[in-house]
Amino acid sequence: MTALLETRGVWQRFGGLVANSDVSISVGRGEIVGLIGPNGAGKSTLFNLIAGVLPPTQGSILFDGEDVTQMPAAQRCQRGVGRTFQVVKSFETMTVIDNVIVGALVRNTVMREARRKAHEVLEFTGLAARADVLASDLVPAEKRRLEVARALATEPKLLLLDEVLTGLTPTEAQTGVALVRKVRDTGITVLMVEHVMEIVMPLVDRAIVLDLGKVLVEGKPADVVRDPKVIKAYLGDRHAVGA
């Protein structure tokens, strides 16, 4: 079976800065893939290219067998790409349920069905008790969860999670991990950008390490963390020798 998502020789330049150079990755159906790398590695840029925030300078992006390189974000969402934002972007003046209904409207044109779908998703993500609260009144961990809920309501094939586990307490992070597993169990493919290695590594099936805009290593999480190139990228030359 073909990969769900594939990037082919993707470049992104911002003026003189090369954020992504010749990035070719693929994500198979049903996988949880982690996209990791030190600060400034180009993770967020690649993420935005996949989500359709902007088209790449060069290269192509294929989703579900279709070339989506020039397709704007809203259409990609209709095709089945859901995403969260690193800096949460809730609809602050709307209630939690209304936030999720916006997502549910992609596949449900009748309001009653969209509302039912939104309640279902809130139940699934554990936000049901907060349905009628304004999004601005949620605590940070709940806001992250709402981001996931909203994206899930669009019934994506691929869910892009941008640092949803960062900045949470260990307990919150563990419930987050459980949620990601639950999402995958419903058949949704997950691509996640994450910083916190000790949380991500046990969760993902495969890790792709970016450094300086290029794919450095990819493979099983256990192998990736031992790879000298990865240790060097994160910690510097001295530590790589001993590894």
Next chain:
Amino acid sequence: MDKEFAARRRRDLIIAAVLAGIAALTPLFVKDVVVQNILILTLMYAGLSQSWNILSGYCGQISLGHALYFGLGAYTTELLFTKFGVLPWFGMLAGGVVSALIAMGLGYPFFRLRGHYFVIATIVIAEIGLLLFHNWDWAGAAMGITIPIRGDSWLKFQFLRTKLPYFYFALALCCLAWFVTWWLEDSKWGFWWRAVKDNPDAAESLGVDVFNSKMGAAAVSAFLVAVGGSFYAQFVSYIDPESVMGFQFSLLMALPAVLGGIGTLWGPVLGAAILIPLTELTRFKFGGSGRGVDLIVYGTLIVLISLALPRGLLSLFSRPKKTGAAR
């Protein structure tokens, strides 16, 4: 939860019907022409503000140039009537369509602007419209258009001896604008608009067509405001650029909504019910000599309210917020 929501929607509809019923009966008790005049203007501005609220309150694209659509409605109706003998009822519809099309035409370049830049663009465009009409000889230029009096007639929508037909039309317009808002509030468009207002990037990522959401809101909003402009032209039976396209109309559409609660169903009606009588009464009481007094009064009022209740008067009535336990 669904039931609660449906019940609230029904309750809004019932309250609106009751209020409209009460309003419809007021002419039985109010015979004073000055007061009737104030009631008519209050209903008209409530309707206009409700329409303005669709684009600026729900969709978040603050316009201070809606006087343009008001004036376009008035001019389209009266030009068609005086030059081609088209009945005002058709002129009203034509004015609405013209305004909606122009709103979308203007939206095409200007909806790319965000925040303050968009507001400035709307002001400038309305001023340009005003200047164009000032210099357009065929449309009467600065002299304006006097609507020929043909006697009381529903067909030509003009009445000299009574203000009641105007009153009922203004009431109908207000009800229409309210009902359109009510209906759209629980529709895909309503949700899209609020999402666009709160966060366009997030909206985009959830499949919302941000640009067309704004276009749709602009078209509905401009159409209804133009109908209001047509009505006003018939009501005052003389129009010139300043008297239907002046900047004060843009303000008088925005202020009731802001005062009552921007982006809410009841805000514009509540705001208009307080602001317009206040404006008209102070103007009436202080006459020509104190021309600034009404402005000082409601200027002060708005400053005070925005300081005390930034979300508008309506926030006084909002239910205490539910705070269910965090999970």
